[in-house]
Amino acid sequence: MNIKNNIINLRQSLPPTCLLVAVSKTQPPEKIKEAYAAGQRAFGENKAQEMLQKYEAMPNDINWHMIGHLQSNKVKYIVPFVYLIHSVDSFKLLEEINKQGKKINRIIPCLLQIHIAEEDTKFGFSPAEVEKLFQDDSLRELHHVKITGLMGMATFSQDKERVRKEFRGLKQLFEKLKTFDLPNHVEMKELSMGMSGDYEIAIQEGSTMVRVGSAIFGERVYP
Numbered sequence: 001m002n003i004k005n006n007i008i009n010l011r012q013s014l015p016p017t018c019l020l021v022a023v024s025k026t027q028p029p030e031k032i033k034e035a036y037a038a039g040q041r042a043f044g045e046n047k048a049q050e051m052l053q054k055y056e057a058m059p060n061d062i063n064w065h066m067i068g069h070l071q072s073n074k075v076k077y078i079v080p081f082v083y084l085i086h087s088v089d090s091f092k093l094l095e096e097i098n099k100q101g102k103k104i105n106r107i108i109p110c111l112l113q114i115h116i117a118e119e120d121t122k123f124g125f126s127p128a129e130v131e132k133l134f135q136d137d138s139l140r141e142l143h144h145v146k147i148t149g150l151m152g153m154a155t156f157s158q159d160k161e162r163v164r165k166e167f168r169g170l171k172q173l174f175e176k177l178k179t180f181d182l183p184n185h186v187e188m189k190e191l192s193m194g195m196s197g198d199y200e201i202a203i204q205e206g207s208t209m210v211r212v213g214s215a216i217f218g219e220r221v222y223p
């Protein structure tokens with residue numbers, strides 16, 4: 001794998017408005033440094049402690065994106081520095097992020113993860129739940145989170161039309177939520193969708209952030 005070329009080629013295939021988040025979970029520092037040398041600054045991790053270790057070891061102009069399921073008791077490890085949490089999958093987690101943000105007087109940027117795939121193993125709010133949440137006053141009291149959009153993962157499938165339909169559904173929800181009367185700290189501008197296998201479809205359906213791991217770094221080796 002030539003990490004640098006992969007990044008350059010990927011960037012060329014993305015619209016300028018779409019951010020490439022290089023998913024570096026399980027990847028060692030040398031590989032992250034190669035990506036960094038190619039100018040990559042947005043990296044995605046799915047475990048709080050691994051992200052903290054890498055944050056401490058890597059250059060400090062990297063923007064760290066949390067993309068994996070986050071347990072409430074791990075939130076405190078990442079709130080001081082995390083750039084964006086893509087994977088807020090419950091109101092309870094949002095409250096904990098708010099609480100930890102308040103403690104250190106920082107507003108934490110978050111996306112709400114929406115369940116769009118058919119598999120029921122994937123975390124997230126249903127479209128109905130998020131609509132209800134946005135009409136609910138309890139959200140208005142969370143002053144230490146800023147919700148800037150939505151994240152979703154399509155079904156892991158070769159069926160491209162199905163994947164497209166799921167992304168399209170998420171985009172429609174995103175557009176619908178924009179029309180709601182939202183508090184100042186909720187703004188629908190980012191749509192995080194697309195991974196190595198489906199980012200091309202995601203871009204066509206309006207993604208503003210793709211999360212790409214194996215197409216940059218090669219297959220992950222789990223320790």
Ligand SMILES: *Cc1c(COP(=O)(O)O)cnc(C)c1O
Pocket residue numbers: 023025046067068153194195196197211212213214215
């Ligand atoms: C691992 C992961 C990715 C990247 O997956 P690839 O198929 O390697 O590109 C993207 N999003 C989430 C939420 C992930 O956990």
